[in-house]
Amino acid sequence: xxxxxxADLLERRWLLSILYASLAGAERFNEFLQALEGIPPGTLAQxxxxxERAGVLERRTVPASxxxxxxxxxxxxxxxxxxxxxxxxWTGRRAAAGVEKGPPSPKRPSP
Numbered sequence: 257x258x259x260x261x262x263a264d265l266l267e268r269r270w271l272l273s274i275l276y277a278s279l280a281g282a283e284r285f286n287e288f289l290q291a292l293e294g295i296p297p298g299t300l301a302q303x304x305x306x307x308e309r310a311g312v313l314e315r316r317t318v319p320a321s322x323x324x325x326x327x328x329x330x331x332x333x334x335x336x337x338x339x340x341x342x343x344x345x346w347t348g349r350r351a352a353a354g355v356e357k358g359p360p361s362p363k364r365p366s367p
Contacts (some may be wrong), residue, residue: 283326
């Protein structure tokens, strides 16, 4: 039953790409938008909230002028790194074999 709950979260569109971008260093909303070319801003906001509710990301408001939010992986989120890396290796092997290329990988956020 726990596997089904995890799958319910991870199978949502863009979610693995958001995790990948976070592992690659994205923290701010615009960094995620830049890394995930084509994701609608509303969808990104919704997925970030879902990951926060699931305890995978934590949202921190930075008291600047104007204030902004940063999203960082929690320890539970970092535990998903091997899953994301396994999917990345699997797609890399399939691409190398000329099998179904699929969409491009998310870009790393610029510094």
